[in-house]
Amino acid sequence: MHQCRICKGSYESFISFGKMPIANGFLRSEEFGKEYFFELATGFCPKCGMVQLIDQPNRDMMFHENYAFFSSTSSFMKQHFKEFAELIMQDIRQKSHPFVMEIGSNDGIMLQNFAKAKIRHLGIEPSANVAKVAIENGIDTISEFFDEQLAEKIKAKYGQADAIVAANVMCHIPTIHSVVEGYRILLKPDGIIMFEDPYLGDIIENTLYDQIYDEHVFLFSVASIGYLFGEHGMEIVDVIPQTTHGGSMRYVIAHKGARKISQRVIDQQEKEKQLGLHLPQTYMQFRKNVENSRDELVQLLKDIKKQGKRVVGYAATSKSTTINNYCGITSELVEYISDTTPIKQGKFSPGTHIPVKAYENFKNNYPEYALLYAYNHSKEIMAKEQDFMAKGGKWITYVPKVGVLG
Ligand code: TYD
Ligand code: ZN
Numbered sequence: 001m002h003q004c005r006i007c008k009g010s011y012e013s014f015i016s017f018g019k020m021p022i023a024n025g026f027l028r029s030e031e032f033g034k035e036y037f038f039e040l041a042t043g044f045c046p047k048c049g050m051v052q053l054i055d056q057p058n059r060d061m062m063f064h065e066n067y068a069f070f071s072s073t074s075s076f077m078k079q080h081f082k083e084f085a086e087l088i089m090q091d092i093r094q095k096s097h098p099f100v101m102e103i104g105s106n107d108g109i110m111l112q113n114f115a116k117a118k119i120r121h122l123g124i125e126p127s128a129n130v131a132k133v134a135i136e137n138g139i140d141t142i143s144e145f146f147d148e149q150l151a152e153k154i155k156a157k158y159g160q161a162d163a164i165v166a167a168n169v170m171c172h173i174p175t176i177h178s179v180v181e182g183y184r185i186l187l188k189p190d191g192i193i194m195f196e197d198p199y200l201g202d203i204i205e206n207t208l209y210d211q212i213y214d215e216h217v218f219l220f221s222v223a224s225i226g227y228l229f230g231e232h233g234m235e236i237v238d239v240i241p242q243t244t245h246g247g248s249m250r251y252v253i254a255h256k257g258a259r260k261i262s263q264r265v266i267d268q269q270e271k272e273k274q275l276g277l278h279l280p281q282t283y284m285q286f287r288k289n290v291e292n293s294r295d296e297l298v299q300l301l302k303d304i305k306k307q308g309k310r311v312v313g314y315a316a317t318s319k320s321t322t323i324n325n326y327c328g329i330t331s332e333l334v335e336y337i338s339d340t341t342p343i344k345q346g347k348f349s350p351g352t353h354i355p356v357k358a359y360e361n362f363k364n365n366y367p368e369y370a371l372l373y374a375y376n377h378s379k380e381i382m383a384k385e386q387d388f389m390a391k392g393g394k395w396i397t398y399v400p401k402v403g404v405l406g
Helices: 029-034 075-092 111-116 128-136 148-158 176-186 200-206 222-230 263-275 280-306 320-327 359-364 375-384 386-390
Strands: 010-021 037-044 051-053 099-103 120-124 161-167 187-198 234-242 248-255 311-314 337-339 356-358 369-372 394-397 403-405
Touching: 010 280, 010 320, 075 111, 075 161, 075 187, 075 375, 099 111, 111 120, 120 148, 148 176, 161 176, 176 187, 176 222, 176 234, 187 200, 187 234, 200 263, 200 280, 222 234, 222 248, 222 263, 234 263, 280 311, 280 320, 280 394, 311 359, 337 359, 356 359, 369 375, 375 386
Parallel strands: 099 120, 099 161, 161 187, 311 337, 311 369, 337 356, 369 394
Antiparallel strands: 010 037, 037 051, 187 248, 234 248, 394 403
């Protein structure tokens, strides 16, 4: 039994993926012996509905000086955040001198839209090297971890915010109560919070088990988010499903009673009931689905290898670390992983040590198959890889089912 980070109730694990390295811990060959491993396991709390990691590595091990994730590398994501920013701008349009804050502002992919529109903004980004890029691009950024104490300091210096935004950040923070309390402190009485993260409903429905890794301490649902914010005098007033990360949910939150609750919230709550997100047996079934998905993927890769065909991994994503380690995929089955991020190139994938190489290797010498680790960017990738497919290249996917495309 474990103690729930949200309601302090007790809960049990429903799946363990075994020993896992840090998902974004791409490493050099000299570092192979020093790699850190922890047991990746997840549980469901029946009281508040939160799905969460049992253990999480120290956050300094995950987000540090050399943290390799820069949001702006994807053009699709740039467009996504531009549209997200426009939605917020609509909400604050009537206000005089509005103030927008973002928690986990990365390289400024979202806030640049406010900077351009000359709207007062502030980003909080704990990774110093990523924050530096944002500051160099003219985006007001503080490089610290956000919590209640920082919220008080910001309130004293800048005042309260009309809108608080976060994308793919909230689910990373084990001490989330302190963040939500910080929001309560900083949010104007009529302000809104909009945040989005991978959605538990999609993860369960499509067996997206690669969304489970060290950084994602929580997998949110409308039920668990409603419980969490309810503890801090706030409520969900709208929900807007997103296609990002294989399925995300954008939650719109306000102080209790401040705004009308949309019918979409009620409909989504009903959908979660139909999916059985409140029932322990749903997670037992998920575990079976995960095991089947693993067995099928490994079999497919082995069959292709037997035929003497080449497989290259497409995109060295963090989430591929769960796939590679849980399925035991090494360079025996996947020759190398192609990735466009310079600081990942020349390194090796965490745990199973598949080489990561520059995209040109792929482009100049197509394999027969590409294992699509970045399925969440498949639209963008399919558009870009017409030539690969025209030359007979095929995609291996495991989402929502293991199979070959193209
Ligand atoms: P992302 O979806 O952000 O994955 P995660 O959150 O799991 O890390 O994937 C980003 C990675 O994918 C990044 O390393 C760049 C790489 N990538 C490519 O190599 N080529 C592409 O065309 C795209 C879209 C991404
Ligand atoms: Zn709980």
